[in-house]
Amino acid sequence: xxxxxxxxxxxxxxxxxxxxxxxxxxxxxxxxxxxxxxxxxxxxxxxxxxxxxxxxxxxxxxxxxxxxxxxxxxxxxxxxxxxxxxxxxxxxxxxxxxxxxxxxxxxxxxxxxxxxxxxxxxxxxxxxxxxxxxxxxxxxxxxxxxxxxxxxxxxxxxxxxxxxxxxxxxxxxxxxxxxxxxxxxxxxxxxxxxxxxxxxxxxxxxxxxxxxxxxxxxxxxxxxxxxxxxxxxxxxxxxxxxxxxxxxxxxxxxxxxxxxxxxxxxxxxxxxxxxxxxxxxxxxxxxxxxxxxxxxxxxxxxxxxxxxx
Numbered sequence: 001x002x003x004x005x006x007x008x009x010x011x012x013x014x015x016x017x018x019x020x021x022x023x024x025x026x027x028x029x030x031x032x033x034x035x036x037x038x039x040x041x042x043x044x045x046x047x048x049x050x051x052x053x054x055x056x057x058x059x060x061x062x063x064x065x066x067x068x069x070x071x072x073x074x075x076x077x078x079x080x081x082x083x084x085x086x087x088x089x090x091x092x093x094x095x096x097x098x099x100x101x102x103x104x105x106x107x108x109x110x111x112x113x114x115x116x117x118x119x120x121x122x123x124x125x126x127x128x129x130x131x132x133x134x135x136x137x138x139x140x141x142x143x144x145x146x147x148x149x150x151x152x153x154x155x156x157x158x159x160x161x162x163x164x165x166x167x168x169x170x171x172x173x174x175x176x177x178x179x180x181x182x183x184x185x186x187x188x189x190x191x192x193x194x195x196x197x198x199x200x201x202x203x204x205x206x207x208x209x210x211x212x213x214x215x216x217x218x219x220x221x222x223x224x225x226x227x228x229x230x231x232x233x234x235x236x237x238x239x240x241x242x243x244x245x246x247x248x249x250x251x252x253x254x255x256x257x258x259x260x261x262x263x264x265x266x267x268x269x270x271x272x273x274x275x276x277x278x279x280x281x282x283x284x285x286x287x288x289x290x291x292x293x294x295x296x297x298x299x300x301x302x303x304x305x306x307x308x309x
Contacts, residue, residue, distance in 0.1 A: 006042070006048070006049065006054065007042045007043045007044060007045045007046075007048075008043070008045070008163070009163050010039075010042060010043055010057060010061070011043035011044075012161060012162065012163035013061045013063055013162070013163050014043075014061060015158075015161040016153050016158050016159060016161040016162035016163070017061060017062070017153065017158070018158055019061075021036045021039050021040060022036060024039060024057065024060055024061065025039055027056075027060075033053060033056040033057055033060065034049070034053050034057075038053075039057075042057075062152075072109070072115070072116065072119060073110065073113035073115060073116050074108075074109055074110070074116075076108060078108070079105055079108050079109060082101055082104055082105050082108075083105060085101055086098055086101045086102060086105065086123070088296070089101060090126075091295075091296060091297050091300075092296070092297070092298065092299055093130075093299045095127055095130045095131050096131070098127060099127050099131070102120075102123050102124070102127065105120075106120055114149060114150060115150070115167070117149065118146060118149045118150055118167070118171075119167070121146045121149070122143075122146055122167075122170075122171055122174075125139060125142045125143055125146060125174075126174065129178075136178040136179075136181040136182045137178075137182055139174075139178045140175060140178045140179065143171060143174050143175045143178065144175060146171060147168060147171045147172065147175070150165075150168060151164065151168060154172075159198075160194065160197075160198060162198065164195075164198060164199070166209065166212055169195060169199060169212060169216075170212075172191060172195045173192070173195075173215065173216065173219060175191060176188045176189075176191040176192045176195075176219060176223075177219060179191065180219075180222070180223045180226065183226075185223045185224075185226055185227040186227070188219075188223045189220060189223050189224065189227070192216055192219055192220050192223070193220065195216070196213070196216050196217075196220070199212070199213065199216070211251070211252060214240060214243070214244060214252035214256070215252070217236065217240045218240070218252065218255045218256060218259060220236065221233045221236045221237050221240070221256070221259045221263075222259060224236065225259065225262065225263040225266070230263045230266055230267050231267070233259065233263045234260055234263050234264055234267075237256050237257075237259045237260035237263070238260060240252075240256050241253065241256045241257065241260065244256060250291065250294070250295075251295045253288075253291050254288045254289075254291035254292040254295070254297065254300065254301075254304075255288075255300075257284060257287055257288040257291065258284075258285065258288040258304055260284065261281060261284030261285055261288065261307075262307070264281065264284070265281050265307070268281065278309065281309075282308045282309065285304045285305065285307045285308050286304075286305070286308065288301075288304050289301040289302075289304040289305050292304065
């Protein structure tokens with residue numbers, strides 16, 4: 001997040017922390033960061049804070065280390081390239097190789113920054129889970145503590161007012177998926193739906209990508225289907241597929257098409273499938289697989305093709 005909507009960020013963060021204007025404006029020694037009127041104008045977008053005022057306000061709110069869309073605090077281009085390569089390893093399910101890349105990143109990344117520490121902790125937890133060193137049950141409290149590194153209110157009622165970053169949204173997604181994988185579908189859906197509302201209530205200038213919303217909705221579709229709400233899952237999938245075509249986010253299509261086909265198949269399995277229905281189901285899996293391959297998700301494509309009968 002940049003300075004494009006700093007007022008909204010300060011307001012949401014203050015409200016989530018349960019602080020009043022006077023509590024934010026006053027320093028422990030009795031001096032003021034700014035007047036209550038000035039803070040109100042800043043939060044409402046009528047005035048922009050100077051560098052000193054902004055730094056003091058962020059420090060008072062406990063956000064001086066986490067303010068910024070770039071969660072990796074580094075000047076090394078090589079580290080950013082390693083991070084990109086790490087993402088490719090995840091997409092290709094090459095977790096042992098991903099761990100070696102993470103080791104290289106960790107050796108070059110300063111841990112004096114909170115966001116760097118959160119990044120490393122998140123990836124270690126993800127790899128421990130993927131390599132089956134920890135269970136989904138064990139992953140939930142680990143991810144929760146990682147989330148609380150930058151959002152201490154996470155898990156409380158006040159968190160609904162928090163202004164969260166895209167990185168934090170991904171961590172919550174991991175927690176929700178862990179709940180889903182232990183068949184606590186209701187908790188998974190509650191987390192996903194509450195966070196989606198949280199994302200939507202933030203000012204529209206905040207730089208969330210359309211892809212993030214699509215990933216969230218894809219997870220909602222998945223767990224609704226597993227919960228047995230097949231028709232609802234299919235309807236949501238169709239809505240999101242239409243959005244993907246409209247926005248041009250083709251990389252989200254594979255998962256959405258797969259979700260629609262998978263849930264449709266579960267419904268049709270309750271009766272004897274006709275040749276036409278079976279052909280349509282197989283075509284759905286094949287199209288989803290082809291799109292996955294376009295984005296180098298070959299393992300996902302193979303998984304989809306295994307469903308073809």
